[in-house]
Amino acid sequence: MAPHIAAGSVPSPRMSRSSRSKSSHRWLREHFADPYVKKAQAAGLRSRAAFKLEELLERDRLLKPGMVVVDLGAAPGGWSQYVRQALGDGGRVLALDILEMPPLAGVEFLHGDFREDAVLSELETLLEGRPVDLVLSDMAPNMSGMDAVDQPRAMHLAELALEFADTHLRPGGAFLIKLFQGVGFDDYVRQLRRRYEKVAIRKPAASRKRSPEVYALGQGKLARMK
Numbered sequence: 001m002a003p004h005i006a007a008g009s010v011p012s013p014r015m016s017r018s019s020r021s022k023s024s025h026r027w028l029r030e031h032f033a034d035p036y037v038k039k040a041q042a043a044g045l046r047s048r049a050a051f052k053l054e055e056l057l058e059r060d061r062l063l064k065p066g067m068v069v070v071d072l073g074a075a076p077g078g079w080s081q082y083v084r085q086a087l088g089d090g091g092r093v094l095a096l097d098i099l100e101m102p103p104l105a106g107v108e109f110l111h112g113d114f115r116e117d118a119v120l121s122e123l124e125t126l127l128e129g130r131p132v133d134l135v136l137s138d139m140a141p142n143m144s145g146m147d148a149v150d151q152p153r154a155m156h157l158a159e160l161a162l163e164f165a166d167t168h169l170r171p172g173g174a175f176l177i178k179l180f181q182g183v184g185f186d187d188y189v190r191q192l193r194r195r196y197e198k199v200a201i202r203k204p205a206a207s208r209k210r211s212p213e214v215y216a217l218g219q220g221k222l223a224r225m226k
């Protein structure tokens with residue numbers, strides 16, 4: 001997985017070349033020593049992120065045969081790969097990313113920027129009006145290292161994912177989203193609580209401790225907001 005996902009480890013644009021190279025060496029050292037990276041490679045998984053999803057979904061047995069699952073921010077494909085395997089032959093997995101993703105059997109991939117209306121429309125066309133059972137979002141913007149820039153960008157993506165779930169997730173369905181703790185986080189969780197019967201904030205074991213990322217899981221989408 002690209003280094004840009006671990007907010008804390010990313011060189012800031014103001015870093016000198018030598019501190020940037022020290023930071024990227026540290027990232028590479030940590031990456032190759034990481035037990036989840038080794039486990040992912042041994043299991044033929046595209047990313048260590050699959051272990052986060054496994055922990056987050058297994059606990060509540062959220063994946064059921066025949067489900068329609070949308071995976072926002074899917075590249076390089078660890079989550080989609082996990083979901084596809086868990087669903088077996090049936091159901092649908094629709095994956096979207098601003099980056100290209102090598103094809104995965106049984107996963108419909110849409111290449112585009114989720115912030116663009118045209119890309120959202122393409123995703124809606126693929127859905128053919130069928131309600132979604134589970135919306136996943138692991139989207140994270142390219143981190144600059146400056147919280148005042150990164151946090152609003154991350155929250156904007158989270159707001160768009162929430163709107164998507166408002167429109168396309170079936171009542172009773174579940175929404176799992178990566179959030180970064182910081183400005184806007186508490187308000188976002190309040191918004192989730194108005195929309196879902198049950199909301200939990202989780203930090204899976206595979207999520208790096210120094211990353212401010214956590215996952216919010218809303219279960220039981222309400223037919224009407226509280």
Ligand SMILES: C[S@@+](CC[C@H](N)C(=O)[O-])C[C@H]1O[C@@H](n2cnc3c(N)ncnc32)[C@H](O)[C@@H]1O
Nearest residue numbers: 047049073075076077078079098114138139140
């Ligand atoms: C942490 S990675 C996802 C890892 C993925 N869940 C996996 O298991 O392999 C975050 C992804 O969000 C994507 N992303 C960021 N901004 C996006 C946007 N505006 N539209 C679509 N994808 C975006 C990035 O390109 C990146 O691939």
